[in-house]
Amino acid sequence: MLYAFGFERIGVVVGDLYLVDPSLPAGREGPERGIRLEVRMFERGDAGGSLYKAWPITLERPLWRADLLESVSSPPGSLDRAHYHPSFNGWGPVDDVFTPELSADPVGWLADRLARPDALLAEAGLGPDEVGPHDVADLHAAHPDIMRAVRQLIDTAAGGLRARPPEWEQLESARISWL
Numbered sequence: 001m002l003y004a005f006g007f008e009r010i011g012v013v014v015g016d017l018y019l020v021d022p023s024l025p026a027g028r029e030g031p032e033r034g035i036r037l038e039v040r041m042f043e044r045g046d047a048g049g050s051l052y053k054a055w056p057i058t059l060e061r062p063l064w065r066a067d068l069l070e071s072v073s074s075p076p077g078s079l080d081r082a083h084y085h086p087s088f089n090g091w092g093p094v095d096d097v098f099t100p101e102l103s104a105d106p107v108g109w110l111a112d113r114l115a116r117p118d119a120l121l122a123e124a125g126l127g128p129d130e131v132g133p134h135d136v137a138d139l140h141a142a143h144p145d146i147m148r149a150v151r152q153l154i155d156t157a158a159g160g161l162r163a164r165p166p167e168w169e170q171l172e173s174a175r176i177s178w179l
Contacts, residue, residue: 001156003149005142006057008132010121011042012114012139012146013059016153017069032081034069035153037110037146038062039120039139062088064124066113068106068154076158082106084113086123110150114143 002015014037040063045056065088069081082102085093102109113120117139121131132138 001153005146006042007135007138009041010131010135011040013038013040014146014149014153016157031072032069033072033157034067034079035150035157037066037150039064061091063126064120065093066110068110079106087125107151107154111147114146
């Protein structure tokens with residue numbers, strides 16, 4: 001499942017996730033499940049000259065990401081591999097950041113970050129002129145709804161209802177299933 005919260009120029013997408021990456025470092029090998037939350041640029045397209053046509057909306061480049069993940073072999077709900085990416089280089093994350101605060105309380109840590117969107121966007125390297133005039137306030141106001149979606153997805157992933165292995169899990173190359 002994927003939720004999208006769009007504002008003027010930025011938005012948040014959050015969905016369940018199952019990862020199989022054969023190149024993870026020692027201690028992090030094996031499949032992972034959980035949720036991924038990304039703050040992204042949103043782009044509104046041209047409605048084709050009519051006010052009544054649907055406007056295309058594109059989820060563009062990622063700005064900041066939190067991966068609240070756990071090893072599939074760990075107890076459900078442990079989120080023992082939770083980390084975040086404070087910035088991106090194009091479409092790729094710059095670093096995996098593990099912090100004691102994030103490891104101790106992944107959901108609380110994420111709620112705190114989303115409650116301070118101006119600091120989150122500054123950490124991502126985004127200036128105030130790169131977002132819509134109401135984006136920070138709108139993201140702050142949507143914080144409770146976003147966190148409800150996060151908690152629901154974590155619960156369904158931990159219960160095995162989401163973030164399940166894809167049919168093609170046996171393939172040897174890195175794979176991702178987000179939905």
